Amino acid sequence: MSDRAVGTAVSPVPLLELRGISKTFPGVKALDDVSFAIYPGEVHMLLGENGAGKSSLMKILCGAYTADAGEVYAKGEKVAITSTADAQTLGIAVIFQEFSLVPFLDIAQNIFLGREPKGRLPGTIDRRRILRDAKRVLDGIGFDIDPSVIVDTLGVAQQQMVEIAKAISQDARILVMDEPTAALSDREVELLFALIARLKADGVAIVYISHRMAEVFALGDRITVLRDGRRIDQVRPADVTPDQLVRMMVGRTIDMTYPRHFAEQPGELVLQVKGLSALTGISGIDIEVRRGEIVGLCGLVGSGRTEVARAIFGADPVTTGEIILDGKPISGEPDIAARRGIALIPESRKSEGLALLRSVGDNLVVSALKKLFPSRLYDPNSAQRTADGLIRQLRIATPSARQMVGLLSGGNQQKVVIGKWLAAGAKLFIFDEPTRGIDVGAKSEIFALIDRLVAEGAAALMISSEQIEICHVCDRAYVMRDGRVAGHLARSELTEENIVRLGMHHE
Amino acid sequence: MSDIAKDAPPPPWSFLSHNAAQLFYRLLAALLICIVLSIANESFLSLGNILNVLRQASLTFFIASGLTLVVLTAGLDLSVGANVALSACLAGTVIHQTGSPVLGILTGLVAGGTVGLMNGVMVTAMRIPSFIATYGMLWVLNGVTYWYMAGETIHGFPAGFRQIGSGYFLGLPIPVYLLLVFLAIGTLFAQRTVWGQEIYAIGANPVAARLSGIPVSRRLLLVYTVSGTMAGLASIIFLSRLNSAEADIGESLTLPAIAAVLIGGTSLFGGVGTIFGTFVGALILTLVLNGMNLLSINANWQPLVTGIIVIIAVWLDMKTRRGAT
Numbered sequence: 001m002s003d004r005a006v007g008t009a010v011s012p013v014p015l016l017e018l019r020g021i022s023k024t025f026p027g028v029k030a031l032d033d034v035s036f037a038i039y040p041g042e043v044h045m046l047l048g049e050n051g052a053g054k055s056s057l058m059k060i061l062c063g064a065y066t067a068d069a070g071e072v073y074a075k076g077e078k079v080a081i082t083s084t085a086d087a088q089t090l091g092i093a094v095i096f097q098e099f100s101l102v103p104f105l106d107i108a109q110n111i112f113l114g115r116e117p118k119g120r121l122p123g124t125i126d127r128r129r130i131l132r133d134a135k136r137v138l139d140g141i142g143f144d145i146d147p148s149v150i151v152d153t154l155g156v157a158q159q160q161m162v163e164i165a166k167a168i169s170q171d172a173r174i175l176v177m178d179e180p181t182a183a184l185s186d187r188e189v190e191l192l193f194a195l196i197a198r199l200k201a202d203g204v205a206i207v208y209i210s211h212r213m214a215e216v217f218a219l220g221d222r223i224t225v226l227r228d229g230r231r232i233d234q235v236r237p238a239d240v241t242p243d244q245l246v247r248m249m250v251g252r253t254i255d256m257t258y259p260r261h262f263a264e265q266p267g268e269l270v271l272q273v274k275g276l277s278a279l280t281g282i283s284g285i286d287i288e289v290r291r292g293e294i295v296g297l298c299g300l301v302g303s304g305r306t307e308v309a310r311a312i313f314g315a316d317p318v319t320t321g322e323i324i325l326d327g328k329p330i331s332g333e334p335d336i337a338a339r340r341g342i343a344l345i346p347e348s349r350k351s352e353g354l355a356l357l358r359s360v361g362d363n364l365v366v367s368a369l370k371k372l373f374p375s376r377l378y379d380p381n382s383a384q385r386t387a388d389g390l391i392r393q394l395r396i397a398t399p400s401a402r403q404m405v406g407l408l409s410g411g412n413q414q415k416v417v418i419g420k421w422l423a424a425g426a427k428l429f430i431f432d433e434p435t436r437g438i439d440v441g442a443k444s445e446i447f448a449l450i451d452r453l454v455a456e457g458a459a460a461l462m463i464s465s466e467q468i469e470i471c472h473v474c475d476r477a478y479v480m481r482d483g484r485v486a487g488h489l490a491r492s493e494l495t496e497e498n499i500v501r502l503g504m505h506h507e
Numbered sequence: 508m509s510d511i512a513k514d515a516p517p518p519p520w521s522f523l524s525h526n527a528a529q530l531f532y533r534l535l536a537a538l539l540i541c542i543v544l545s546i547a548n549e550s551f552l553s554l555g556n557i558l559n560v561l562r563q564a565s566l567t568f569f570i571a572s573g574l575t576l577v578v579l580t581a582g583l584d585l586s587v588g589a590n591v592a593l594s595a596c597l598a599g600t601v602i603h604q605t606g607s608p609v610l611g612i613l614t615g616l617v618a619g620g621t622v623g624l625m626n627g628v629m630v631t632a633m634r635i636p637s638f639i640a641t642y643g644m645l646w647v648l649n650g651v652t653y654w655y656m657a658g659e660t661i662h663g664f665p666a667g668f669r670q671i672g673s674g675y676f677l678g679l680p681i682p683v684y685l686l687l688v689f690l691a692i693g694t695l696f697a698q699r700t701v702w703g704q705e706i707y708a709i710g711a712n713p714v715a716a717r718l719s720g721i722p723v724s725r726r727l728l729l730v731y732t733v734s735g736t737m738a739g740l741a742s743i744i745f746l747s748r749l750n751s752a753e754a755d756i757g758e759s760l761t762l763p764a765i766a767a768v769l770i771g772g773t774s775l776f777g778g779v780g781t782i783f784g785t786f787v788g789a790l791i792l793t794l795v796l797n798g799m800n801l802l803s804i805n806a807n808w809q810p811l812v813t814g815i816i817v818i819i820a821v822w823l824d825m826k827t828r829r830g831a832t
Contacts, residue, residue: 315718338720352718355711366708367719369701376701
């Protein structure tokens with residue numbers, strides 16, 4: 001891997017330089033020896049797959065995370081970013097995709113939140129000055145609007161402008177933007193690009209995270225590619241092609257110690273989704289899953305994968321389209337889906353999959369209560385026996401079924417979520433990021449479990465941001481982009497490059 | 508792999524489950540209060556006084572037991588007192604008009620249950636937080652009852668009907684038998700039915716409960732309807748005991764019922780608590796008030812003492828629960 005330095009024509013002294021930054025979370029190395037420099041007046045593109053380390057890097061820049069190792073230099077001097085206040089002092093501001101504005105305050109109040117100019121009486125705010133100052137900041141970035149407008153009434157693009165104005169008013173010299181065009185129309189994108197050009201001219205450095213190739217080439221002065229928490233390369237747009245960039249992003253390694261047993265012949269149709277649309281932003285989804293198959297559902301975070309899973313399970317209302325299970329249409333709340341044999345293993349296991357303060361046993365039988373007790377009379381001993389059986393079968397490491405489930409490790413918690421659907425006798429399992437936050441050994445166990453489920457006649461639809469997992473585990477996969485299915489990949493076409501290519505914008 | 512993230516040291520009461528330990532402490536507290544009171548005042552241990560305490564506690568318990576189910580789902584029903592008043596006035600009217608206590612009792616139960624069902628519809632279909640929905644319902648019910656009664660009192664019921672609240676059977680007041688029956692039914696419902704388990708699951712994490720296939724809205728409707736019906740039942744006992752119905756009889760009922768639930772160890776955050784705990788809570792509350800009467804302590808101090816007991820009970824619960832997580 002080349003680690004050639006790319007010189008800059010703008011200025012020899014970087015505004016900010018990271019050297020050897022590492023950050024480890026339990027079970028995953030989010031950043032591994034990452035170095036990069038940001039120069040005044042440049043747009044520095046940050047590129048990488050989901051989970052490559054972009055967000056972690058961004059959070060270290062803004063002081064939300066503290067690096068485990070590595071050094072930070074600002075204008076050649078060594079500094080430490082241990083809090084958001086540190087980041088602010090260094091002139092770093094982050095524009096997240098989820099804005100941090102207070103919806104019911106006006107633009108001026110939002111810009112100066114927490115540092116309002118004091119009025120003459122103690123405890124009051126100098127309203128006239130705040131409006132005047134806000135107007136000046138807004139004019140400075142070319143945003144013509146009345147600063148007394150309530151933020152809640154603004155559109156996404158305008159709120160983004162307010163965020164940028166707020167950052168500039170705090171003397172930000174480094175602006176980190178996380179997919180800033182994701183929710184903008186073409187016209188708004190043009191305005192944003194004009195503003196970025198203006199900020200560049202003022203010497204502001206912009207770290208720009210994007211999944212859109214066209215932007216990367218149109219805006220970027222330099223491109224840093226991350227993969228598996230490591231810096232893979234740093235290039236100039238003129239020196240690479242989009243295909244070369246995609247190849248740099250993919251090629252992650254995976255430690256899979258279990259073999260997947262692919263069925264020779266897919267079984268009968270279990271799930272058929274036809275033209276499914278929902279208010280959550282998905283439209284015209286066509287998906288089929290057969291007995292014995294693990295079908296991948298991939299695409300970037302935010303492309304609508306979770307929304308498809310929730311719509312199939314009845315967790316979000318469907319506007320148009322049809323969901324057919326075992327040849328019969330299905331609609332309604334999750335209790336109906338569960339009764340028909342659909343299982344959802346949600347992405348956020350702690351908030352959506354488990355009652356953390358309840359016992360392992362209670363969580364294991366919760367979806368099977370009616371099946372286990374058709375008379376509706378609950379027998380704790382019988383429930384305990386069922387739970388003990390599942391604990392043995394899935395090898396859940398817990399002292400007993402009475403242990404509070406919140407005390408188990410991530411992998412064992414995930415087994416409990418899967419176990420409750422085994423108890424319920426589900427036949428279609430929808431996994432949403434089943435290995436998120438789980439250590440490597442437990443991941444293999446979870447995949448072996450999914451493999452066994454489909455070998456025994458179930459069907460699985462699996463969402464994962466880990467392309468390599470999809471390639472390794474799935475019979476075939478659908479790739480989503482912007483709330484639609486962008487393409488289908490058969491087993492023979494299932495490569496990381498193909499997934500990334502279909503999932504990204506190539507306008 | 509080491510798989511258990513944290514190995515909590517076994518708590519001193521590990522021979523009991525957490526809930527059982529909480530109950531054990533509460534019974535101990537009730538016993539302690541009894542001992543202190545029997546030393547301080549010899550008339551405390553008289554049969555008449557003990558039966559009186561049980562009868563008083565049963566009235567609080569009827570309202571509080573239904574409320575416990577609501578609180579188990581992390582909800583609250585502030586309309587129970589007002590519901591008792593309206594149900595009592597309607598039941599009283601029916602008995603007066605028809606002369607039939609059975610019709611009157613049915614009216615009280617149906618009225619109470621209907622109010623509860625309306626609360627449930629507001630909480631589920633209209634997605635109004637239960638605190639606000641039932642608070643609004645409290646005013647609505649008060650308004651309806653005051654308009655309906657127009658300052659009148661319904662007075663004087665058949666002797667048979669009055670037995671429900673004031674009569675004795677084999678030396679025990681009838682409300683005490685009702686207390687035992689509903690304590691048993693409530694405990695069985697909460698601990699030994701699928702619906703009870705689902706109610707605990709909903710309170711522990713409503714999102715996970717829904718995504719586990721539990722029909723959350725239908726269960727909530729059930730819970731609020733039961734709470735209302737129990738208020739209806741309480742209205743019958745009040746009517747029978749007081750031998751009269753007025754618009755304002757519910758005003759001092761809601762807050763003590765909530766106190767009994769909280770003293771009984773049911774968490775306002777849902778998912779934790781038992782019907783039996785609520786019974787012990789009602790008992791502790793009644794014992795303390797009874798003791799204060801016996802010791803001739805000015806009744807004006809009673810709200811203050813109740814408040815302190817609630818705060819201490821909830822504080823101790825949170826402390827031990829934090830120790831357990």
